[in-house]
Amino acid sequence: MALALADAPAPALRIGDLELSSPILVAPMAGITDVPFRRIAMEMGAGLVCTEMVAAEAVVRSVEASLRLLQFPDDTRPVAAQLVGSDPAVMAAAAQVCAERGAMAVDVNLGCPVRKVVGLGCGAALARDVAATARVLAAIVDAVDVPVTAKMRLGWDQGSINAPLLARSLADVGVGAVTVHGRTRCQGYAGWADWREIAGVRAAVDIPVFGSGDLRDPEQIAHHIESGHVDGVVIARGMLGNFWLVRQAAHRLATGENLPDLPFVERIELGRRHLEELIAHYGEARALRIGRKYVAWTIKGCDGASRLRAMVQDLDSRERLDAIYAEALAAGERPEGPYQPIFTSGEG
Numbered sequence: 001m002a003l004a005l006a007d008a009p010a011p012a013l014r015i016g017d018l019e020l021s022s023p024i025l026v027a028p029m030a031g032i033t034d035v036p037f038r039r040i041a042m043e044m045g046a047g048l049v050c051t052e053m054v055a056a057e058a059v060v061r062s063v064e065a066s067l068r069l070l071q072f073p074d075d076t077r078p079v080a081a082q083l084v085g086s087d088p089a090v091m092a093a094a095a096q097v098c099a100e101r102g103a104m105a106v107d108v109n110l111g112c113p114v115r116k117v118v119g120l121g122c123g124a125a126l127a128r129d130v131a132a133t134a135r136v137l138a139a140i141v142d143a144v145d146v147p148v149t150a151k152m153r154l155g156w157d158q159g160s161i162n163a164p165l166l167a168r169s170l171a172d173v174g175v176g177a178v179t180v181h182g183r184t185r186c187q188g189y190a191g192w193a194d195w196r197e198i199a200g201v202r203a204a205v206d207i208p209v210f211g212s213g214d215l216r217d218p219e220q221i222a223h224h225i226e227s228g229h230v231d232g233v234v235i236a237r238g239m240l241g242n243f244w245l246v247r248q249a250a251h252r253l254a255t256g257e258n259l260p261d262l263p264f265v266e267r268i269e270l271g272r273r274h275l276e277e278l279i280a281h282y283g284e285a286r287a288l289r290i291g292r293k294y295v296a297w298t299i300k301g302c303d304g305a306s307r308l309r310a311m312v313q314d315l316d317s318r319e320r321l322d323a324i325y326a327e328a329l330a331a332g333e334r335p336e337g338p339y340q341p342i343f344t345s346g347e348g
């Protein structure tokens with residue numbers, strides 16, 4: 001009997017009819033989760049990747065820059081598109097465009113804390129009004145055949161935590177899963193995500209709940225899932241400069257074994273590979289500009305990183321990139337200090 005239990009395959013995690021190969025998902029991140037980033041994340045074993053948030057208004061007006069964010073090549077699937085907006089009809093029409101272009105799920109941003117967005121009644125501001133949010137999500141569920149999900153914060157501030165109520169209302173209108181970032185809008189990125197509050201959302205609904213906030217260690221990620229706080233996680237800042245975290249977390253969950261950290265030389269190889277993907281996608285000049293932040297994050301843990309970061313600031317050729325990586329390798333890695341998140345702000 002014990003053997004039969006041990007051999008039984010883990011129950012599949014599903015969002016609607018979309019079956020996920022792993023509960024380790026990649027968070028939407030503005031300016032980050034483009035096609036090259038998502039491709040490498042999928043290679044690392046992510047169960048689902050997501051675009052950055054895209055304004056629904058711009059999608060329905062066919063703004064070229066927004067449509068460019070909605071590209072879904074075969075090797076980056078399964079993939080979700082994230083929309084931000086507040087008008088049910090506009091959101092429904094934009095969701096149809098996403099699905100027509102190949103998105104396998106549509107996610108709605110209910111957590112963006114940025115003034116420009118909340119000032120329009122979108123992101124975290126929309127989530128304050130549970131009934132209005134449910135109307136938006138219901139319109140999208142009616143408009144598309146793919147699963148519809150939502151990503152929220154705990155609430156607007158400590159005095160108005162509404163994530164459990166919001167999640168229940170969204171489940172009632174057919175939303176297939178929710179992600180909860182364990183901070184309030186007013187917290188921004190300060191302090192630590194509250195995983196007890198996230199677990200409270202999971203206890204309140206029958207749909208899968210994914211947790212977000214301060215995930216940077218495979219053991220910690222496995223703990224949240226294995227102890228039932230959440231059905232899965234979405235990784236964000238912890239994987240910047242360290243795609244390998246996705247592989248480590250997915251492997252730890254699938255096998256119970258810990259994969260060692262990637263040796264510095266291999267981390268640099270992965271960083272180089274990411275730059276090549278960016279060049280193939282954007283062309284060399286633009287890719288090298290976009291790629292500067294990734295190079296800086298990749299060499300973060302090496303001796304003399306601050307001097308090398310100055311070289312990265314005007315990275316404009318492959319030769320210079322090779323020189324930076326060669327110097328980083330020659331300098332070698334220094335023992336990691338305490339984890340420092342790369343961004344202390346963001347759009348969700």
Ligand SMILES: Cc1cc2nc3c(=O)[nH]c(=O)nc-3n(C[C@H](O)[C@H](O)[C@H](O)COP(=O)(O)O)c2cc1C
Pocket residue numbers: 027028029030031032052053082109110111112151181212213214215234235236237238343345346347348
């Ligand atoms: C640079 C950056 C951009 C972000 N953009 C988005 C976004 O477009 N949509 C969204 O829902 N969340 C966005 N977020 C929030 C993340 O998805 C995540 O919920 C948050 O960073 C907490 O996770 P972490 O502590 O592991 O980084 C962004 C975060 C960062 C740092």
